[in-house]
Amino acid sequence: MAVNDRILCISDMHHPYAHPDTVAFLTAIKKKYKPTRVVCLGDEVDAHAMSFHDSDPELMSAGDELEAAIEELEPLYKLFPKMDLIDSNHGSMAYRRGKHAGMPRKYIRDYNDVLDAPVGWKWHMDLLLNIPGNNQLYFHHGLCKDVLKVVQQRGVCVIQGHFHTEFRISYLGNPNHLLWGMSVGCSIDSKSLAFAYDRTNLGRPIVGHGMVLNGIPHLLPMVLNSKGRWNKVVP
Secondary structure, eight states: OOEEEEEEEOOOOTTTOOTHHHHHHHHHHHHOOOSSSEEOOOBBBBOOOOOSOOOOOTTTOOOHHHHHHHHHHHHHHHHSSSEEOOOOTTTTTHHHHHHHHOOOOSOOOOHHHHHOOTTEEEEEEEEEETTTTTTTEEEEEESSSSSSHHHHHHHEEEEEETTTTOOEEEEEEOSSOOEEEEEEOOBEEESSSSGGGGSSSSSSSEEEEEEEEEETTEEEOOOBBTTTSBBBBOO
C-alpha cells in the first residue's frame, strides 16, 4: 500500500477550543480506515488571545491558552506521530504578530518547539501530492470559499479547510481527468466564546473530516446528539 492511498484530512481544530470529542472521533477513524498519511489543513491552534481582532476577556491569556492547547494536542502526538500540517492564519499567529512588530523570523521559534510537537509533524505553506488515478492533490488552508474555483485555477484536485460552514465535495471534468475539490469543515466547539463571532452568521459550523481512499474523496461528518456530543457512529 502506497503512502498516499489512504489520506486522512483533519479540519480546523482550533485547540484549546476544539470539540471535546475530537480525539475520540479521530481515534475511531484511525481504527476503521487505517490512514497511510495524515494531513491537517491548518488552524491546529486558535491563538485567540493574540488575535488582531478584539479577544474576549473572559477567555484565557495567551500563555495559558498555549499550555492548554499543547495539553490537548499531546494525545494526537501519540495517535499520529507523523503528520503534514498546512500553514494557516491562526496557526501562524506568532509569526504574524512578530512581523507586525518588526521582529525578524530568526527570533521566533519554529512550530515544533512552540507546540512541543514530535519531529514527525511537518508544516508546509501548501502541499502537492500524487494520488492514485493519475491525479495530483493540492492542499491549502483556504483560498476561496468556492473550492471548485480553486480546482479550476490549479488544474488539480484540491482539499481545503478554513471555511467552517463548508463541508462538501464538488466535481469538475475535463478531457484528461475527473477533478474534484473537497472542503472539510472544522473540529471546533462552537459553544466556546472564541467563536462568539460565528453566532451572527446564518450558516453553522460543520464538524467533520475527510478521507481520500485510492484517489476518491469521502466526507466523514461527526454527527452530534441533542447535547452537542458525538453519537459514537463512525461514517
